[in-house]
Structures are given as C-alpha cells and as structure tokens.
Amino acid sequence: xxxxxxxxDKIEKxxxxxxxxxxxxxxxxxxxxxxxxxxxxxxxxxxLRGRGGAGFPCGAKWEMAQKAKGDKILICNADEGEVGTxxxxxxxxxxxxxxxxxxxxxxxxxxxxxxxxxxRAEYRYLLDGLxxxxxxxxxxxxxxxxxxxxxxxxxxxxxxxxxxxxNSIEGKRGESRFKPPFPTQAGLFKQPTIINNVxxxxxxxxxxxxxAKWYSKLGTExxxxxxxxxxxxxxxxxxxxxLELGTSLKELMDLAGATDIKMVQVGGSVGSIIPSDxxxxxxxxxxxxxxxxxxxxxxxxxxxxxxxxxxxxxxxESCGKCTPCREGTEVMLEVLGRLVNGEGMEEDxxxxxxxxxxxxxxxxxxxxxxxxxxxxxTLKYFRKEYENRISQSVLLRSLKAV
Amino acid sequence: xxxxxxxxxxxxTQNGYVSEDAMTHISRELKLPLGHVYGVxxxxxxxxxxxxxRHVIRICKSVPCFLxxxxxxxxxxxxxxxxxxxxxxxxxxxxxxxxxCIGACDQAPAMLVDDEVHGNLxxxxxxxxxxxxx
Numbered sequence: 001x002x003x004x005x006x007x008x009d010k011i012e013k014x015x016x017x018x019x020x021x022x023x024x025x026x027x028x029x030x031x032x033x034x035x036x037x038x039x040x041x042x043x044x045x046x047x048l049r050g051r052g053g054a055g056f057p058c059g060a061k062w063e064m065a066q067k068a069k070g071d072k073i074l075i076c077n078a079d080e081g082e083v084g085t086x087x088x089x090x091x092x093x094x095x096x097x098x099x100x101x102x103x104x105x106x107x108x109x110x111x112x113x114x115x116x117x118x119x120r121a122e123y124r125y126l127l128d129g130l131x132x133x134x135x136x137x138x139x140x141x142x143x144x145x146x147x148x149x150x151x152x153x154x155x156x157x158x159x160x161x162x163x164x165x166x167n168s169i170e171g172k173r174g175e176s177r178f179k180p181p182f183p184t185q186a187g188l189f190k191q192p193t194i195i196n197n198v199x200x201x202x203x204x205x206x207x208x209x210x211x212a213k214w215y216s217k218l219g220t221e222x223x224x225x226x227x228x229x230x231x232x233x234x235x236x237x238x239x240x241x242x243l244e245l246g247t248s249l250k251e252l253m254d255l256a257g258a259t260d261i262k263m264v265q266v267g268g269s270v271g272s273i274i275p276s277d278x279x280x281x282x283x284x285x286x287x288x289x290x291x292x293x294x295x296x297x298x299x300x301x302x303x304x305x306x307x308x309x310x311x312x313x314x315x316x317e318s319c320g321k322c323t324p325c326r327e328g329t330e331v332m333l334e335v336l337g338r339l340v341n342g343e344g345m346e347e348d349x350x351x352x353x354x355x356x357x358x359x360x361x362x363x364x365x366x367x368x369x370x371x372x373x374x375x376x377x378t379l380k381y382f383r384k385e386y387e388n389r390i391s392q393s394v395l396l397r398s399l400k401a402v
Numbered sequence: 403x404x405x406x407x408x409x410x411x412x413x414x415t416q417n418g419y420v421s422e423d424a425m426t427h428i429s430r431e432l433k434l435p436l437g438h439v440y441g442v443x444x445x446x447x448x449x450x451x452x453x454x455x456r457h458v459i460r461i462c463k464s465v466p467c468f469l470x471x472x473x474x475x476x477x478x479x480x481x482x483x484x485x486x487x488x489x490x491x492x493x494x495x496x497x498x499x500x501x502x503c504i505g506a507c508d509q510a511p512a513m514l515v516d517d518e519v520h521g522n523l524x525x526x527x528x529x530x531x532x533x534x535x536x
Contacts, residue, residue: 083464083503121448122504124517154411155447157502171406173445232466232507239508269465295466309465313502
C-alpha cells in the first residue's frame with residue numbers, strides 16, 4: 001500500500017499566510033446546517049480516535065461534554081512533546097486553517113464559546129503564523145461564535161497529558177490530576193472540557209465533507225482513517241508519511257528507506273518495541289501506534305544504551321506528583337546506569353521487572369503507567385544484551401579484585 | 403491564579419530570568435504564597451531563576467538526535483564557547499543547555515537558538531551558526 005494522503009494531500013501547496021489558498025470552510029458550513037447532536041453522531045460513526053497517543057474515541061468524548069452542564073471549553077493539544085513526533089508541527093506549519101476549521105466544528109458540536117490552543121514552548125516559532133491564521137479566519141466570519149486563545153507552554157513534556165495541560169493553563173505546575181472527575185465533566189476551571197490533538201481535529205473537516213461512511217471505510221476494524229507517521233533514526237528519508245491505518249510497518253520502512261533494522265520503537269519514548277522479525281505488524285491502535293513516532297535502530301545500536309537514555313528522559317520529565325513514577329523512574333535510572341557503567345548486579349533485571357509491574361498498575365497518569373513499556377519490551381526481545389552487561393560487570397569486578 | 407504562569411513567562415522574556423524580587427512582586431500582586439510562585443517557576447524548563455545569556459542554545463539530547471550523533475555537535479558547541487551544558491559565557495552572549503525532544507527529528511541532530519530551529523547539524527556547521535547571533 002502506498003501513502004494515502006488525506007490531511008497532507010497537496011499540503012505544501014497551501015500558503016499558510018493566506019486563508020484564500022485553503023479555500024472556504026465548507027465543512028464548517030455543512031456542520032452548522034446540522035444540529036450539534038447530528039455532528040457528533042457523524043464523528044462517532046466515522047470511528048475517529050484520538051491521534052495524540054491514547055486513542056480515545058473522539059465522538060464519544062464530544063458527546064459526554066455536550067451532555068454535561070456548564071460553560072463548555074475546547075482545548076487543542078499542540079504540546080507535541082513525545083519523542084520522535086513532529087506531525088503536529090508539520091500540520092501547523094503548512095495548514096493551520098485545517099485545524100481551525102476542525103476546532104470551529106468541534107466547538108459547534110459541544111456548544112463551546114471558548115477554545116484554547118496549548119502550544120509547546122519549543123514551537124514558539126509557529127505562534128505568529130497561528131495568530132495570523134486565527135485573525136484571517138475571524139475576518140472571514142468563521143469564528144464568530146468562538147474565542148480562541150493560544151496558551152504557550154513553558155517547557156514540560158508532561159503538559160501533553162491532558163490533566164497536566166489544564167493545570168498549566170490554569171497557571172499552575174503541570175502536574176497530572178486524579179481521575180475522576182474526567183475533563184468532560186469537570187475539566188479546565190472545573191467546566192466540561194474536551195482536549196483533542198492537532199491531528200485529531202484536522203481529521204474532522206474531511207469527515208464532515210466526505211461523510212462518516214467514506215471515512216470509516218479507511219483503516220481496520222478498530223482503527224479508522226489515516227495516520228501521519230513521523231519517521232526518524234536510521235533511515236534514508238526521515239520525515240512525515242501519511243498511511244492508511246493497518247498498513248504494515250514493513251511498508252513504512254520501505255518508503256522511508258530503512259535497510260538495516262534491529263528494532264523499531266513505535267509511538268514515542270514509551271512506545272512499543274518491534275524487533276526486525278515482526279515488521280509485518282500492522283500500524284493500528286490494536287497493535288502499535290501511539291503518537292505515530294517511528295524511531296528506527298540499526299544493527300549497530302545498543303539496547304541497554306537506548307533503555308538508559310529513554311529512562312533518563314522520562315525520569316527528568318516525570319512531574320513528581322505520584323510516588324510510583326517519581327521514585328520508579330529514579331530507581332530504573334539507577335539500575336540502568338549501573339548496567340551501562342559496567343557495575344551491574346545479578347538482581348538488576350528482577351528489579352526492573354518488579355518495578356515495571358508496580359508502575360504499570362499504580363502510577364497516576366499515562367506517563368508513569370507506560371514508562372515500563374520500552375524496558376519490558378527490550379527485556380522480552382533482547383534479554384541477552386542485558387544479561388551480557390551483567391556478566392561483563394561481574395568480570396570487571398573480578399579483574400579489579402586481583 | 404490563571405495569570406500566574408503568563409506573568410512569570412513575561413518576566414522571563416523581558417529580563418531573561420525570573421529573579422527573587424520578581425517572584426516576590428508577583429506573589430504580592432496575585433496574593434499567592436511566594437513558595438507557590440517559586441514552585442511554578444521551577445517546574446518548567448524554559449523558565450530560569452538564574453540570569454541567562456542573551457541567546458539560549460538548546461540542543462536536543464533525545465534518542466532521534468542521539469542516533470544522528472547529536473553528542474558530537476554538543477561537544478563542538480562546548481569547545482566553541484568554552485562552557486559546559488548549563489553554563490553561560492562570561493560575556494553573557496550565550497547560555498548553552500541540553501534539552502529534550504524539540505520535534506525536529508526529521509532534521510536530526512537539531513537545536514533551538516532562542517526561537518529558531520537549526521537542523522541537520524554537524525560539528526563543522528556550529529561556528530558559522532553561532533556567529534550569526536551577536
């Protein structure tokens with residue numbers, strides 16, 4: 001299957017500075033001709049799921065917010081901090097109007113008058129383009145019932161997690177909240193809130209224009225539509241590739257020019273590890289997807305080094321609120337630090353596995369719960385490399401003892 | 403309360419850091435405990451309680467940049483400026499930091515200098531890039 005371009009079709013021909021090059025907001029017009037309930041029903045029928053990583057059904061989320069009481073709020077999550085992910089940057093750079101049209105439709109559906117775009121600090125260079133796009137859409141009268149504020153982040157990976165993101169907009173430390181209440185009941189400023197990723201909202205205009213029936217024919221049973229993948233690492237052609245969901249990893253690897261593959265991490269820093277024997281794995285929610293980050297490692301790469309680097313990142317970015325994540329990442333880093341420094345101990349792999357189980361069950365949010373994924377996966381597929389580190393450590397110690 | 407982060411951010415933008423005086427001032431204005439203001443300031447990596455240089459270099463240390471030899475580029479910056487990560491040059495021109503993924507993995511290794519992205523870096527390109535910042 002070649003690329004299936006929908007969101008990214010002819011995207012680089014659009015002049016992001018001129019709304020005229022995008023055209024009229026046809027999908028919005030169509031949506032406004034329907035009732036909010038009908039719009040939600042259409043999005044539900046399309047099977048669209050969140051593209052930020054968690055994959056929650058989009059229409060169901062909208063429905064919960066629409067039915068809740070209060071001043072509804074829409075948030076677009078543009079805090080694209082997941083390692084190896086740059087699709088939202090690509091969409092915002094080339095076609096901010098697609099997002100704005102999606103936001104206008106979402107706001108109409110849940111009956112929100114207020115919307116935020118939470119833009120990560122690292123993407124500050126996109127701010128002026130976005131502000132310009134918003135003012136052009138306002139001039140055209142597309143946003144007359146909606147006030148959009150851009151809230152800039154200040155450097156924190158965790159703020160991509162929806163409850164931490166809301167705390168950040170409220171001016172607080174970006175720490176995760178306990179759930180329930182869920183954002184659709186009591187979210188930003190305790191009002192019913194939906195938080196959707198840039199790519200998720202950018203799918204909505206196509207669903208409105210072409211219909212849920214057309215959309216739901218794309219993809220697999222549980223994963224409808226296309227997904228923008230971000231390929232990086234040991235490949236000839238890193239970049240974005242839009243594929244129908246369910247396309248095999250092998251096909252993406254061929255497109256990106258990966259010849260020597262040891263393993264691929266799909267979904268970002270906490271994504272699953274796919275060894276080269278399993279490249280036929282379809283890219284979908286039911287198998288491996290996450291944020292769409294696809295990092296390729298060739299045969300010269302060391303698995304324990306990779307694990308150490310990944311946990312160092314997660315340890316730094318843990319918000320520190322819950323003990324399993326705050327302390328768990330600390331201990332994992334200590335153990336992996338021993339292994340990379342040739343100071344490993346016999347019990348180290350048991351420690352990693354026990355910790356992983358506890359964190360998965362007991363951490364407060366998606367960050368802490370998924371930290372063990374790359375460790376457990378590499379232990380499953382490349383256990384020998386960890387064991388070698390331990391036996392080498394034992395040897396080093398005995399040499400020093402003489 | 404919801405003004406807090408933006409007030410701290412604008413202090414950072416205007417003065418290059420968030421001083422103790424500035425935090426005290428903000429805490430009085432918003433009637434929030436000073437510890438709360440300090441807690442928010444120190445949570446975010448783009449906010450600093452110490453003065454930063456006129457330009458802040460943030461080179462990515464995450465996995466995709468690491469795979470493309472980002473460490474050799476970081477070493478080249480260290481050599482060029484004579485400072486280690488986390489430090490500021492004596493003339494106050496540059497602060498040099500290692501940062502987590504900046505979403506430029508298609509151009510790895512990459513760095514931000516202030517709000518500008520520089521990608522496909524090699525150690526040889528560093529001198530010229532840094533020269534373009536006064």
